[in-house]
Amino acid sequence: MSHTAHIPSHRKPRQRASKTALRAGVAGGVLSTIAVAGAAGPAQAEPVTQTIEMPTITAGLSTTVAASAQATQQVALDLETQADEDAAAATAAKTAKKAKAEAVRKAEAKKKAEAAAKAKAEAAERASRTAERTTLSASSGSSSPSxxxxxxxxxxxxxxxxxxxxxxxxxxxxxxxxxxxxxxxxxxxxxxxxxxxxxxxxxxxxxxxxxxxxxxxxxxxxxxxxxxxxxxxxxxxxxxxxxxxxxxxxxxxxxxxxxxxxxxxxxxx
The missing domain is CATH 3.90.1720.10 (endopeptidase domain like (from Nostoc punctiforme))
Structure with a gap:
């Protein structure tokens, strides 16, 4: 027995003949298929290589968004303007109502003052007449011509x-x-x-x-x-x-x- 018999061999184990033949057959078949395809290739139509460009919507979308934002801002400004106008109108109406009430009050006060002055003047005239009548009555007696x-x-x-x-x-x-x-x-x-x-x-x-x-x-x-x-x-x-x-x-x-x-x-x- 050899002195190296117990050392494992570093050689690849031998393949069986059947496996070797099968691999050779497969390889040959593949090469044959490639050869056939190569031979038939020129007779077929060339593959379509045209590039189709898809429409870009990013620019249009940004424009629409911008227009929508501008419209929203305009609506907000319009609402704010309308609110300011309504507030101003309400203030003006309130001021006008107050001024009218004050004018009516002054007119009524003036009317009352004039009526009081007139009544006072009439009362003074009546008192004067009464005094005159009393004086005449006292001087001529209370008897009246029959x-x-x-x-x-x-x-x-x-x-x-x-x-x-x-x-x-x-x-x-x-x-x-x-x-x-x-x-x-x-x-x-x-x-x-x-x-x-x-x-x-x-x-x-x-x-x-x-x-x-x-x-x-x-x-x-x-x-x-x-x-x-x-x-x-x-x-x-x-x-x-x-x-x-x-x-x-x-x-x-x-x-x-x-x-x-x-x-x-x-x-x-």
Whole structure:
């Protein structure tokens, strides 16, 4: 036995003959196939090598996005502008409303002041008239010239009622039966003949046809002051005399027109 028999050999193990033949056959077949393909190659169509470019959408997309962003920004600006305009309009409306209310308040205050001034002036004039009547009454006595009216019909009834109240007290707002103010007496006298006059002297001074003081008839309504704003009224009884509820000092009296000349007269009957 050799001294190297126990050392493994570094040679590759021998392959069996069958495996070697099989590999050779396979290789030969492959080479044959390549040879056939090479021979048939020139007769076939050349492969398509044209490059197809796909459309690029990146540029269009960025443009669309930019336009959309710009439109959104414009909408936001429009909304902000509209909000500012609405706020300004609301402020202006509020200011105008406040100014109008202030103007109305001032107008009403002015109107009240004018009415108060007018009433004060009328009261002063009435007080002056009252003082004058009182002085005349004290100097001439309380007796009135006696006169029996020759009026007929409705005028006679009005005069008779007024004369029957001579001596009654004067009370502001009085409408009888034993105390009167000037317009209350005149209204009650005409009511006896079915004539319904307004309650106050201002309205009574325009209740009929205006007549001249030179053309008076018994039953005419006399007034002091301006027509429509008279502060005193009485009834003409004829003979240059009238009956009226003058003031708290004299009460209801019958006096000559010279005692307190009236400003005008209206005829109702």
């Amino acid at each position: 006169y029996s009216s020759n009026a007929t019909g409705s005028a006679a009834s009005v005069i008779a009622f007024a004369q029957s109240q001579v001596g009654d007290a004067y009370v502001s707002g009085g409408t009888g039966p034993n105390s009167w103010d000037c317009s209350g007496l005149v209204q009650a006298a005409f009511r006896t003949v079915g004539v319904d006059l307004p309650r106050v002297s201002q309205s009574q001074s325009t209740a009929g046809t205006q007549v001249s003081l030179d053309n008076l008839q018994p039953g005419d309504i006399l007034y002091w002051g301006s027509a429509g704003s008279a502060y005193h009224v009485g009834i003409y009884v004829g003979g240059g005399q009238f009956v009226g509820a003058q003031n708290s000092s004299t009460g209801v009296v019958q006096k000559s027109l010279d005692y307190d000349p009236p400003s005008g007269a209206v005829r109702v009957l």
